[in-house]
Amino acid sequence: MVRTAEEVVAEAVRELSPDTAANRFVPLVAEGKAPREAVAAFALEQHHIITSDRRSFHQLALRSTADPSVVPFFDALAQGETVALERLGSLTAACGLDDAAVRAYEPRAGCQAYPAYAAWLALHAEPADVVIALAVNFAAWGDYCATMRDALREHYGFDAEACGFFDFFAEPDPKAAEQCLSAVRSGLDAGRVTERLAHRYGRLLQAYELMFWNTLAGL
Known part of the structure; x- marks a missing residue:
């Protein structure tokens, strides 16, 4: 039986959903216990992450010309990174940077x-597999951003403009x-x-994102 795109994505999200309890940084921010220096480090690291990811999404779009329906997905992601970078300026300013x-x-490894x-x-993977991997990762990232936004307003006094990045x-x-x-x-x-590879990519992306959060938790 041929599987639908909805089934493929839903299964990937279900099987690769992260263990949110393993993220040590977001709960600290949610409780107002993370130092402001760590919040500032979040913003500074994001400057490097966003500029890198934007180039990666452009490269994936260029490699997707054989599948025209895949190109708009990566083009939209690259455009979104430009918007995110613009909004990040208000967050870094609110951090006093x-x-x-x-x-x-100097970014942390x-x-x-x-x-x-x-x-x-962006260089080695089949773009369609990357779409599935990113779908898994973005679901968790959105939830973390919602928690960060609400906590920074409640505990750290950040205004709506400063939290626009998370919005x-x-x-x-x-x-x-x-x-x-x-796509x-x-x-x-x-x-x-190749679902096996798409799941591998998603699993590793999740692991590397967890490394990001827990590196910040150690500051």
């Missing part, structure tokens, strides 16, 4: 493992969800999806 501080910051692996996927990722995007399914559907029709 200026442009010089952003430029001078544990925080940059995720974008490094995303760049590897961007926290709310479900029906258009993005449909683009994801369309997976195209990949399935073309025989380009």
Whole structure:
């Protein structure tokens, strides 16, 4: 029986859903116990992550020309990273950081493992498989951003503008969800999806994201 894109994505999300209890940083922020320096480090690390991921998504779009329905998914992600980078400026400013501080910051290896692996996927993985892996990862990322947004307002005094970065990722995007399914559907029709590999990529992305959060928790 041929599986649908909806079934493939739903199974990946179900099987690879992260152990949220393993994330040590988000609960600290939710309780107002994370130091402001760690919140600032989050913003500084994101400057490097977003610029890297934007290039990775552009590369995946370029490699997806054989599957026209896959290209809009990665193009939209790259455009979204541009919006996120713009909103990140208000967060770094709320942390008391200026442009010089952003430029001078030296990123931590544990925080940059995720974008490094995303760049590897952009060069080596089948784009349709990457779509599935990212669908798994984005589901967890959105929940974390919602928690961070609410906690920074309640415990740290950040205003709506400062939390705009988290707002961007926290709310479900029906258009993005449909683009994801369309891309997976195209990949399935073309025989380009290997679910075993897609799950591997998703599992590793989840692990590297957890490394990001727990590196911050150690500050």
